[in-house]
Amino acid sequence: MFESPWKSFYKHKYDEWHVTIPYDQSNYMCALCPDGINPEFGKDRERLARLIAAAPELLEACVDAGMTFQHYAELHAAKGTPEGDLKAKRNLDMAKKLCKAIAKARGETS
Numbered sequence: 317m318f319e320s321p322w323k324s325f326y327k328h329k330y331d332e333w334h335v336t337i338p339y340d341q342s343n344y345m346c347a348l349c350p351d352g353i354n355p356e357f358g359k360d361r362e363r364l365a366r367l368i369a370a371a372p373e374l375l376e377a378c379v380d381a382g383m384t385f386q387h388y389a390e391l392h393a394a395k396g397t398p399e400g401d402l403k404a405k406r407n408l409d410m411a412k413k414l415c416k417a418i419a420k421a422r423g424e425t426s
Contacts, residue, residue: 324369326362333365375421382414 321338389407392400419425 322369322372324362324365326365333362335365335368371421375418378414378418378421382411382418385411385414 322335324333324335326333385407389404389411392404392407394400416425
């Protein structure tokens, strides 16, 4: 299992959630600061920091799941039955949905 080197943590002194991302020989730090315009954003800073820190693992899981859905779509389609065709379509639809999300995460879409 891939474990992301990205980490999230809270800095009490600044009331900020941070995410560290390894870059070259050091770390790049991203701060999710309080938003003076939208106070509701402050409530989500911890959740967003944790989501950002988990992004590499989530991406890997999506890639694995997409390949699994594709594999099962092929297996069900090979049965040549109406039930197999329905299951193949459902699996293929999920594979396509994951591929679209993966492409967006990788910046491969406009």
